[in-house]
Amino acid sequence: MSLDEVRLRPSALPDIVREKLAAVADVRGDRATRVARSGGKSYKDLIRRRTGDAEDAPDAVVLPDSHESVRSVLEICADLGVAVVPYGGGTSVVGGVEPIRAGFEALISLDLSRMDRMTDVDAESLLATFEPGLRTPRAESLLAEHGLTLGHFPQSFEQASMGGYVATRSAGQASTGYGRIDELVQAIKVATPAGDLVLGRPPASAAGPDLRQLMVGSEGVFGIITGMTLRVHRRPERRRYEAFIFHDFDEGIRAFRRLAQEKATADVCRLSDEDETRASLTMSGTSPIAATYLRLRGYGKGCLAIMGWEGKPGDVARRRRATVAVLKQEGALGLGAKPGAAWERNRYSGPYLRDDLLDHGVLVDTLETAAPWSRIRTVHTTVADALRVALRDPGGSPGPFVMCHVSHLYETGGSLYYTFMAKAERGREVDQWEAAKVAASDAIVAAGATITHHHAVGSEHAAWMQAEVGDLGLDVLRAVKTRLDPAGILNPGKLVLP
Amino acid sequence: MSLDEVRLRPSALPDIVREKLAAVADVRGDRATRVARSGGKSYKDLIRRRTGDAEDAPDAVVLPDSHESVRSVLEICADLGVAVVPYGGGTSVVGGVEPIRAGFEALISLDLSRMDRMTDVDAESLLATFEPGLRTPRAESLLAEHGLTLGHFPQSFEQASMGGYVATRSAGQASTGYGRIDELVQAIKVATPAGDLVLGRPPASAAGPDLRQLMVGSEGVFGIITGMTLRVHRRPERRRYEAFIFHDFDEGIRAFRRLAQEKATADVCRLSDEDETRASLTMSGTSPIAATYLRLRGYGKGCLAIMGWEGKPGDVARRRRATVAVLKQEGALGLGAKPGAAWERNRYSGPYLRDDLLDHGVLVDTLETAAPWSRIRTVHTTVADALRVALRDPGGSPGPFVMCHVSHLYETGGSLYYTFMAKAERGREVDQWEAAKVAASDAIVAAGATITHHHAVGSEHAAWMQAEVGDLGLDVLRAVKTRLDPAGILNPGKLVLP
Structure with missing residues (x-):
């Protein structure tokens, strides 16, 4: 879609405000800049971008170049009642940079890219x-x-x-x-x-x-x-990445728990469940011979783990030995460095792949939580089931596809990172996604798990913050907000709803 | 001093309040119980106790036995304007359980010892x-x-x-x-x-x-x-404690920094400066032969380190090897398990020793801070010097004695724990101590270090919280306090002054 076709309201920023801001920071109001700051990377953001919807784009993009410049911008906006949405890399997948006006007539994007030292x-x-x-x-x-x-x-x-x-x-x-x-x-x-x-x-x-x-x-x-x-x-002198396969997810979880509790973790520890393993092996083009070999060894429905150690060569060797000893004791088979290198090569490619899938009419998103080791299997299943039920196509088309991996280990538990896909319902993309998101989030809090392990709250998880910290916890956050931002201009509609 | 000689005001708790409290928790008003809850273990507390001053003791000691009981006590006290000082083990060395009334007519000690499951x-x-x-x-x-x-x-x-x-x-x-x-x-x-x-x-x-x-x-x-x-x-199956000696404090600091940054720490890592080493070796009765040996090896003015590893036997051996390799590379000499065992035997004896020294007319106290590795030597000297100057006896008697150790290691820095002693000025004990405390605390914040690494704030560090978090930081804490404790009954005079 060309820039001219994108729907965008005229800027609501009064000239007087623009002039004041221009005295303390660079201010941009051109169409391209405003559209580029109209959202982040959540599924809703991507759908809006594809449908040419930038109606709510910021009225201006303000680029401060120092702490003092930021302070002056905040003072002006607080005085004149202009909402401020901070913008760093714009990669929020939970609506963290969504320009929500929440009653303010004007809203600016505070783009911090000039403060890059x-x-x-x-x-x-x-x-x-x-x-x-x-x-x-x-x-x-x-x-x-x-x-x-x-x-x-x-x-x-x-x-x-x-x-x-x-x-x-x-x-x-x-x-x-x-x-x-x-x-x-x-x-x-x-x-x-x-x-x-x-x-x-x-x-x-x-x-x-x-x-x-x-x-x-x-x-x-x-x-x-x-x-x-x-x-x-x-800076590590040596980096070593390898793959292993477990007989099943339970076995992998047991091994990962031991790694964390016996201080034998690698720096990167990632364990895919059966579904993610199947997808990985298929996408990486595992040969039929390799597949047969794994099946004969009893790993036909196994779970793939990627382990990476970084540091001085001697430390890497020593730490790798400790990790591998636990993995083997628990039943893992080493697959060597090739699949590890493949993962490393593609470690930042997820977002691009998501764009490709959207092009092909596929709903695709990710979400994450964490759980103590004693409950991680239950949480894993409950949330995956909630997603599968919510995304089932009443028309009977195949799917949905839900897969998960554990990728952050703690002595007390691990994170769970889900990727889910389904045939997108044309014209109903956001409703369809919202139903899945609500189902998964409700399942997460019902299981006593956290609404987010590392994606943050933004606008998309704000409704579950009450479950996370309770009414009084929300009130504590509001009390802090009132003391620091009495006019309520800062990033409205995120984290804590009024 | 007998209990009868202790000075104690009659309880100011109105009968009606006592009755309400007695309906939700056990309430004690006897002399012995009130006196026992009149302070913690700070130098000021100890001096007050020795001079029979329990004037400000709590008006009653309330012992809840459940969360609900605590909630009820707080509601009653908030309604009726009674200050509440929580009491756990009573070991605060910074005035954390001091019964400061701050305008409230009555004050209770909320003793949590019944909630011990x-x-x-x-x-x-x-x-x-x-x-x-x-x-x-x-x-x-x-x-x-x-x-x-x-x-x-x-x-x-x-x-x-x-x-x-x-x-x-x-x-x-x-x-x-x-x-x-x-x-x-x-x-x-x-x-x-x-x-x-x-x-x-x-x-x-x-x-x-x-x-x-x-x-x-x-x-x-x-x-x-x-x-x-x-x-x-x-629970560790094996515990191994050993001592080492460095040529000087600088060498020890370099080694400890490497341990932290190369993930080769022991579980207990303690490095005494030259003064503390001298005191330790003297007190432990090091033989003249051993002293001569150390001097001949170039460790005559050395610094003692205690290292302790705990865990599975194999892990202890493996981790010990990594630690010892760094210590030796940096110049340390191993002194074997005997001094380590001696330290372990006496690890909780400091507080008792302090009591003995007070009996002998010695001012003795401890304080602590922390600093990044790049500034730890400067902070170490600055604070020690401030204590020495403040405690110098105008009458010319020997001392003061100031010694220090590093005992908590982080990748970015370490803690500094000072013990200081001087001849107590009879009748002026608290003023003398206060001058030293103020001098050290001012030196700490002037050096950009923290006012406390693990003793907390209590009443004795509250004046330096502004330096620690700034005026706006204090206001944030006050905003939270106002939301949670609008009547201001909870532990007045601690942490954040109004």
Whole structure:
């Protein structure tokens, strides 16, 4: 669809506001820029984009270049009642950058891409300080000059920003080894309409509640993260990825639990269930001979695991031995480095594949949760069943297809990451998706699991926050919001509904 | 001093309040019980106790036996304007259980010792749920029945309670291995005057800000922790403790930094500076022959390290090899198991030793902070110097004596734990101590370090919270407090001053 065909309302931003903002930051109002900031990467966003719907696009895109510039923008918007949607890499899959006006007449996208520096590095203490708009590939190349890495590799790696990671409590594919972003945040600077918050004294403190952890995952509703000091790691000299196959999912879960509890994890640990394994082997073109071999060895309905170790060569060898010993004791068969390398090559390709499938009339989305080891099998089945029932085609066409993997290990449990596909109902795409999403989310909270392990809340999970933290928990979040953003301009409709 | 000699005001609790409270919990008003709950274990508390000053003791001690009982007590006290000081093990060294009335006419001690059960255990997921009043030795024996341990061993181990650990963001001697309490809290239940908070979905979540971390370290000012699910560990089959000596503190710091950053730490890692080493070797009665040997090997002014590994025999051996390789590469000399065993035997004796020293007219106290590796040497010296200057005797008597150790390692830095001693000025004990405390605390915040690494804030560090989180950070804490405890009855004068 050409840009001219996209539906877009004229900007509602009064000239007087635009002039004030232009005095403190770059302001863009052209059609292409507004349309490009009209959403993120959720299924709803993608469908809207494909149907040429950018009606609700921001009235302007504002690009600050410093903490002070952000502060000035917030002051102007708070004074004049303009909603502000922070925008980092734009990769939210839960409606985190959706331009929801919530009663405000005008709304701007606060695009942080100009704030893209690494402002400090302390290689001795493994600390680095970033501005929020810095995207991961450039952050990694800046860190590489000092022999360092952040080690944060979500599927959104190519686009996502440092600020976005912290604001959404992100986890990457190697977070079992390198840590979730909330474990990496050592200090944080936040610009709010009520003033600045500067929090965190590395390496650790017992000085009261950890206010950093109130800002991590705050998704732009309390303030704009303008700087953050993250724990970084020495760049690995060696990386080794391998595949293994288990007889079944139960066996794999047992092995993964032992890895986590015996401190024998790899840095990347990923276990596919039977359905995802079947899809992986089919897509990777496993030869009939290999398939027969696996069947004869008793792994015909097995579950694939990808393991990756990174570090100094000696450490990689030592840690790999510990991991492999547990895997073999529990029944796994080693498949060598080839499938591991294939996974590594394609680790960021999921989002592109999703676009291709949409082109072919397929509903495809992902969602995730986590559960303690004692309940992970029950949660796994319950949520998958809810998705299958919700997506069953009354017309009788085959599918839906629901598959899952475990990809973040903790001593106490693991994450569950679902991919689900069905024939899209033309013209009813969003309703069809919404039914599946509601069914899965209800099943998750009914099972006592979390509504999100690393995708965050955004607009799409906000309705389940009451189940997550209770009415009083929501009220605590609202009390903080009221103190920091009394006019309520920051990212309306996300995280906590009024 | 006999109980009769202790100065104590008559109870100010109106009979009508006492009756209401007695309907929902056990209420004690006898002299012995009130006096016993009049303070914790800070230097000021000890001096007050020695001078027979229990003037400000609680007007009554209330002992609830359930979450519901706590809720009822809070409702009554909020309605009738009675201050509530939660009391777990009573081991606060920062005035955390000081009965500060802050304008309230009456004050009760909320003694949680009746709530001392382990209510759930999930050995498969390494999770255990506790009531707040359970003390560590009994918690460990309950866990041992399931082959588990919490692995939390602060000096207050014998007295301190589960709720106290969580409320004060505690760390123990083996926290480098087993994790700080804030890393172990998976779920938490809090009774507040405004209702209940039930937070946390193990193992991890990205559902917004982590409200658990707002309650961990909240020191009773937001609510009473009535239940907590903690990550526990398999009970170690083998424990191995050894001592090493470095040529100097710099060398030891370099080695400890490498251990942390190369994932080669022991579970207990403790490095004494030159002064603490001298004191340790003298007190442990090191023979002249051994001293000469050390001097001849170039370790005459060395620094002692205690290392302890716990776990399965094979893991202990493997991990010990990795630790020792780094220690030796950096220049350490192994001293074998004897000094390690001596340390282990005396690991909880510090508080008793302090009492003995007070008997002999010695001012003795401890304080702690933490710093990134790149600044730990500077912070170490600055704070020690501030203490030495503040405690110098104008009369010219020898001392003061200030010593320090590093005992919690992180990839990004380490903790610094100071013990300081001087001749007590009779009758001026508290003023003398206060001057030293202020000097050290000012030096800590001027160096950009945290006011407390694991002792918490209480009343004694509250004045430095502004330096820690800023004015707006304090306001955020006040906004949360106002929502949860609008009458302001909970632990007045602690953590956040009005």
